[in-house]
Amino acid sequence: MRLKSVGMGYFLAIPDIISILNLVFGFLAILMVMDNHLTYASVCVLIAVVFDSVDGWVSRKLNRNDQLGFGKNIDSLADIVSFGVAPSVILYYIGLGISDWAAYLVAIVAIFTLICGILRLTRYNIISDRINYPGFVGFPIPATAIILVSYYLSGLFNIIVATILMLFAGYLMISTIRYPKVDNYYLIGFSALMIILLILPIDIFIGAVNLPALILFVLSLIYMFMTFLEFFIDTEEALTVENVNRNIVQAREITTNKFGLSLTSAQEAFKSMKDTINQVSSGEIVGENKEYSEEKNKIDEEDKLENISTGEVENE
Structure with missing residues (x-):
C-alpha cells in the first residue's frame, strides 16, 4: 500500500x-x-x-x-x-x-x-x-x-x-x-x-x-x-420459527417414547404381580410348598432311622 x-x-x-x-x-x-x-x-x-x-x-x-x-x-x-x-x-x-x-x-x-x-x-x-x-x-x-x-x-x-x-x-x-x-x-x-x-x-x-x-x-x-x-x-442456522418448532417436536417425541417405555415396563411388572397373586389364590404355590414340606419330612424320617441303626440316638 x-x-x-x-x-x-x-x-x-x-x-x-x-x-x-x-x-x-x-x-x-x-x-x-x-x-x-x-x-x-x-x-x-x-x-x-x-x-x-x-x-x-x-x-x-x-x-x-x-x-x-x-x-x-x-x-x-x-x-x-x-x-x-x-x-x-x-x-x-x-x-x-x-x-x-x-x-x-x-x-x-x-x-x-x-x-x-x-x-x-x-x-x-x-x-x-x-x-x-x-x-x-x-x-x-x-x-x-x-x-x-x-x-x-x-x-x-x-x-x-x-x-x-x-x-x-x-x-x-x-x-x-x-x-x-x-x-x-x-x-x-x-x-x-x-x-x-x-x-x-x-x-x-x-x-x-x-x-x-x-x-x-x-x-x-x-x-x-x-x-x-x-x-x-x-445447528449453525439462525433462530427461525421452523427450526425452533422442529426441535420442540423432536423433544416431545423423545419424551413421549421414554414415557411409553416406562409405562410398558410398569404394566409388565403389574401383570407379573397379578399372576403371582392368582397363583397363590388358586393354591398352586401353596401346593408346591406342601409337596416340598412332605418331601423334607420324609428325608428327616430316613435320617432318624439311620441314626437309630448306627446307635447314635441311643448314645445321646
Missing part, C-alpha cells in the same frame, strides 16, 4: 461518521456522570444506541465495499466507549453513592463487564467473516448497555439487581450462545419509539415508574433470556 493511499479520505465514509457520533455521545455520557447527571448520562447512551443502529443500515443502503474492515473496526472502537466504558462508569458511580465497600464491589463488576465487552467485540471482528451465521455469537454489547440505563431510568433501580444483571450479561457476551438479529420491523419500530420518548423531554410516568424505560427494560430482558432456546438448537 502506497503512503499517499493511507489518508483518511481513503478510508472514511458516511457510515463511519455516524459511528463517530456514537462515540461522541458515549464520551458525553461519561462527562455527564462526572457532573453527577446520571439521567442525562443514560440518555446519552441511548442516543449512542440509535447511531450504532443507523450506521450499519446506512452502510447497506450505500452498498459500501469495506474490504479493509475500516468501518467494522471504528464501529467496535466506538462501541467500547459508548456501551462498555460509559455504562461501567455509570454503574460504579451509583455504587459510590451508597458506601465505600459497595463502590469497591461494584467497581469489580463494572471492570468485569467492560473486559467481557472488549473481548466480545474483538472476537466479533475476527470471526464475523469466517462463520456462516447471520446473528450474534454472544450477547451484543449494546443490549447490555440498554439493560442498565433503561433499568436506571425506569424508577425501579436496585444496585444489587443491577450488579447481578451485569455479571450475567458479561458472561453471556463472552459465551458462544447464539442470538438472532431482530428483523421484526414492528418490534424495531416500537423499541425505537420507546427510546425516542426517553430522549425527548416527555414524561410518561405511572406513579414513580417511567413507562417507556420499563417497557424497554422488559424487552431487553426478554431478548437476554432467549438463551434458554439454545437447548433446542443443534
